[in-house]
Amino acid sequence: MDATLGQLVEQVRGATQARTPLRIRAGGSKDFYGNPSRGQILDPRPWQGIEAYDPSELVVTARAGTRLAELEAVLAAQGQMLAFEPPHFGPDATVGGCVAAGLAGPRRASAGYTHGGLRDFLLGARLLDGRGQLLRFGGTVMKNVAGYDVARVLAGSLGVLGLLVDVSLKVLPLPRAEVTLRFELGEAQALERLCDWQGRPLPVSGSAWCQGALTVRLSGAEAALAAARGRLGGEAIAAADASAFWQDLREHQLEWFAGELPLWRLAVPPQAPPLALVGAQLIEWGGGQRWLRSAQAPARIREEAARLGGHATLFRGGDRAGGVFSPLNPALLAIHRRLKQAFDPAGIFNPDRLVQGL
Amino acid sequence: MESAVVESRPEVLAALARILPREALLVEAEDTRPYECDGLTLIRQRPMAVALPQTEAQVVAVLRLCHRLGVPVVPRGAGTGLAGSALPDAGGVLLSMARFNRILAVDRRACTATVEPGVRNLAISEAAAPQGLYYAPDPSSQVACTIGGNVAENSGGVHCLKYGLTLHNVLRVRGYTVDGEAVEFGSLAPDAAGLDLLALVVGSEGMLAVTMEVTVRLVPRPELARCIMASFADVAQAGDAVAALIAAGIIPAGLEMLDQAASRLVEPFAHAGYDLEAAAVLLCESDGTPEEVEEEIAHMSQVLRAAQATRIQVSRDEAERLKFWAGRKNAFPAAGRAAPAYYCTDGTIPRKHIGQMLKSIQAMERRYGLSCPNVFHAGDGNLHPLVLFDDSDPDSVARAEAFGAEILEESVRLGGTVTGEHGVGMEKLNQMCSQFDRPTLDAFAAVKRAFDPAGTLNPGKVIPSLHRCAEYGRQRVVGGALPHPELPRF
Numbered sequence: 001m002d003a004t005l006g007q008l009v010e011q012v013r014g015a016t017q018a019r020t021p022l023r024i025r026a027g028g029s030k031d032f033y034g035n036p037s038r039g040q041i042l043d044p045r046p047w048q049g050i051e052a053y054d055p056s057e058l059v060v061t062a063r064a065g066t067r068l069a070e071l072e073a074v075l076a077a078q079g080q081m082l083a084f085e086p087p088h089f090g091p092d093a094t095v096g097g098c099v100a101a102g103l104a105g106p107r108r109a110s111a112g113y114t115h116g117g118l119r120d121f122l123l124g125a126r127l128l129d130g131r132g133q134l135l136r137f138g139g140t141v142m143k144n145v146a147g148y149d150v151a152r153v154l155a156g157s158l159g160v161l162g163l164l165v166d167v168s169l170k171v172l173p174l175p176r177a178e179v180t181l182r183f184e185l186g187e188a189q190a191l192e193r194l195c196d197w198q199g200r201p202l203p204v205s206g207s208a209w210c211q212g213a214l215t216v217r218l219s220g221a222e223a224a225l226a227a228a229r230g231r232l233g234g235e236a237i238a239a240a241d242a243s244a245f246w247q248d249l250r251e252h253q254l255e256w257f258a259g260e261l262p263l264w265r266l267a268v269p270p271q272a273p274p275l276a277l278v279g280a281q282l283i284e285w286g287g288g289q290r291w292l293r294s295a296q297a298p299a300r301i302r303e304e305a306a307r308l309g310g311h312a313t314l315f316r317g318g319d320r321a322g323g324v325f326s327p328l329n330p331a332l333l334a335i336h337r338r339l340k341q342a343f344d345p346a347g348i349f350n351p352d353r354l355v356q357g358l
Numbered sequence: 359m360e361s362a363v364v365e366s367r368p369e370v371l372a373a374l375a376r377i378l379p380r381e382a383l384l385v386e387a388e389d390t391r392p393y394e395c396d397g398l399t400l401i402r403q404r405p406m407a408v409a410l411p412q413t414e415a416q417v418v419a420v421l422r423l424c425h426r427l428g429v430p431v432v433p434r435g436a437g438t439g440l441a442g443s444a445l446p447d448a449g450g451v452l453l454s455m456a457r458f459n460r461i462l463a464v465d466r467r468a469c470t471a472t473v474e475p476g477v478r479n480l481a482i483s484e485a486a487a488p489q490g491l492y493y494a495p496d497p498s499s500q501v502a503c504t505i506g507g508n509v510a511e512n513s514g515g516v517h518c519l520k521y522g523l524t525l526h527n528v529l530r531v532r533g534y535t536v537d538g539e540a541v542e543f544g545s546l547a548p549d550a551a552g553l554d555l556l557a558l559v560v561g562s563e564g565m566l567a568v569t570m571e572v573t574v575r576l577v578p579r580p581e582l583a584r585c586i587m588a589s590f591a592d593v594a595q596a597g598d599a600v601a602a603l604i605a606a607g608i609i610p611a612g613l614e615m616l617d618q619a620a621s622r623l624v625e626p627f628a629h630a631g632y633d634l635e636a637a638a639v640l641l642c643e644s645d646g647t648p649e650e651v652e653e654e655i656a657h658m659s660q661v662l663r664a665a666q667a668t669r670i671q672v673s674r675d676e677a678e679r680l681k682f683w684a685g686r687k688n689a690f691p692a693a694g695r696a697a698p699a700y701y702c703t704d705g706t707i708p709r710k711h712i713g714q715m716l717k718s719i720q721a722m723e724r725r726y727g728l729s730c731p732n733v734f735h736a737g738d739g740n741l742h743p744l745v746l747f748d749d750s751d752p753d754s755v756a757r758a759e760a761f762g763a764e765i766l767e768e769s770v771r772l773g774g775t776v777t778g779e780h781g782v783g784m785e786k787l788n789q790m791c792s793q794f795d796r797p798t799l800d801a802f803a804a805v806k807r808a809f810d811p812a813g814t815l816n817p818g819k820v821i822p823s824l825h826r827c828a829e830y831g832r833q834r835v836v837g838g839a840l841p842h843p844e845l846p847r848f
Contacts, residue, residue: 079607115526119557141707141775143514143775146790146793147793148802148806150558152525176607220650221649222653227647228647270548331541335809338809
């Protein structure tokens with residue numbers, strides 16, 4: 001075994017023996033996210049680099065400690081991208097942290113084949129479990145139904161099942177062209193419009209409503225964009241401004257995200273009506289992701305998300321001691337506990353981070 | 359097993375008879391025989407009983423009863439699976455979900471359909487058609503296979519390079535764990551709290567939970583689709599053309615290959631107009647708005663010409679496009695006419711090894727004395743070699759089995775997987791020993807226990823025992839020469 005990887009294995013085995021909690025942390029760009037955790041730092045950054053990348057296979061395999069920015073630069077040089085457009089939240093974000101957080105950017109709710117979140121593009125992963133074993137799930141091919149799809153469960157697992165070692169991600173060609181349109185619309189009208197567009201063959205690859213303006217990105221062949229523009233109307237935004245807008249949205253650098261009020265993320269069915277909550281809102285993903293700046297009681301916000309068929313996460317700030325994610329029902333919680341026990345019997349990895357008490 | 363008591367057969371049947379109406383419980387051999395296998399017909403086993411519940415309450419009652427008595431339960435949809443995932447357990451209950459065949463809702467605003475598990479794949483698209491929507495995954499068996507089975511197998515189809523597998527198109531599964539506890543995986547929202555258990559349940563071959571209701575994502579039907587049929591003088595060149603299309607930034611709606619033997623096999627049957635002199639035929643489809651399709655077809659044609667295509671024909675209308683596909687879609691029935699039996703596996707390999715793989719298969723044809731036309735989902739490297747054999751001749755059967763197994767071993771060796779879309783079931787238990795090491799197989803077993811601690815939901819599938827892997831390892835050491843060729847090993 002490679003010496004660098006060997007050291008990580010040793011650290012995990014030692015921690016399991018001593019039952020010492022480990023807090024997996026690389027660049028620290030997502031320290032703010034999830035429940036408060038504890039433990040000795042386990043830093044995978046020495047294990048970095050791209051293991052395999054053949055653009056015509058549409059797959060890249062990278063070590064967990066690889067900087068996300070480096071990976072994206074390598075893909076862009078070949079005219080390809082991570083189609084879930086993950087937020088970095090800092091220059092030191094790593095591939096492992098990106099997968100463990102499971103977050104996606106504006107392109108998550110694209111029409112057509114770029115549709116999907118991080119797990120939809122995760123083809124395989126190697127995991128260092130609590131016994132210090134290296135387990136390889138999935139693979140590097142698009143279609144693979146051999147065994148349970150454990151790799152995809154690691155997306156968004158916040159490291160509670162083990163340390164991600166390498167991941168294989170499906171990549172896609174960069175769009176041939178893009179155009180961004182803006183419409184002056186109120187919240188309800190914007191949601192209605194987005195719903196209608198979703199059911200039509202339109203190349204929408206991003207949407208954001210806030211402060212009375214709906215911004216929509218289209219991606220695809222030149223001819224398709226021209227045809228779609230004709231149908232949609234709206235005011236086209238200059239390419240440089242548009243590119244800055246989507247980048248700032250993805251990284252939460254828009255002016256809207258500044259300030260001290262707690263930031264909530266509500267994931268709801270896209271067609272859900274406007275939220276009956278007090279606070280400023282930014283709506284993405286065709287209505288499916290609603291950012292809310294609000295000082296309202298967490299219980300009230302969770303109740304509203306549940307009423308609409310979704311869930312609410314205290315994304316940044318606020319009082320995090322009470323748990324930032326919507327609680328699981330007993331049947332699902334029991335399965336979570338048994339999975340945790342199976343992969344991390346000593347309970348050393350990122351205690352509480354995803355589910356309090358787990 | 360936990361505290362379950364294994365009761366005798368008469369006691370179990372009497373208990374089932376108390377919770378199911380007479381017509382919903384089959385126990386006589388002549389009645390249970392139609393359920394003794396799924397699409398993998400070489401392995402058969404009659405269950406103790408077949409339950410055909412008509413209400414959700416009956417499903418729960420059957421699960422609770424079987425859990426209490428320690429009786430295995432094997433769920434089944436239409437029985438079209440090709441890997442034996444729905445093979446009954448001799449001492450268990452086969453739970454047919456076929457009667458739950460209602461489409462509960464098609465929501466134009468949400469672009470979703472909510473259906474019962476026994477609804478046929480194609481029926482969803484038919485119900486959504488008036489809204490201009492459809493359900494994208496289209497396995498060859500879509501006329502017959504059910505969505506519950508699709509969820510169990512994570513079914514693919516000819517359009518999944520662009521539109522994804524079942525996993526990418528299912529939002530939510532509501533069902534029951536083996537003890538009759540209600541569970542819901544996924545959500546109508548873009549994600550759900552906690553671990554993504556939906557990703558585990560999809561493709562779990564009915565071993566983690568029983569599906570009661572499924573919500574799928576619907577997508578707008580493209581305004582236009584056109585297909586290119588391209589001929590190549592060499593299979594390796596056709597393989598390279600596939601890589602060239604992807605490298606050019608194109609994601610075709612469908613990208614399928616037939617080798618010469620396959621074209622010659624299907625042409626008399628389907629009259630698709632295939633070039634029978636070509637070593638390989640590629641079918642390459644574009645869909646979208648008319649403007650988009652025109653631009654993409656021109657781009658694809660240019661790449662295919664540069665990749666040494668000897669002939670290029672673009673479908674002029676919908677009838678011609680369907681004719682091009684008719685050959686590909688009828689490959690299995692054509693194989694069924696050409697030989698007494700055929701054996702289809704579905705290993706997936708990195709695209710760049712397609713040419714090499716086809717050459718390896720040609721060498722195996724000579725070694726095993728059996729012919730093997732190849733059709734496959736070239737876009738995602740998913741092979742469907744059709745080993746033609748005589749099922750009345752035990753020696754032919756043994757050679758076909760060894761041939762299929764060697765193709766799967768070669769798929770693993772080339773960095774691929776033993777199954778791209780058909781599943782492991784009973785069929786590929788041996789090859790799982792080659793693809794995964796013991797700690798990973800043990801992790802699969804632990805995942806199974808997390809959902810089903812007693813191990814009574816569809817037991818014995820997917821995860822090979824330590825003993826089986828040891829036995830398979832010894833067989834392979836002998837060098838492919840099977841110790842008892844007279845024994846069927848499917």
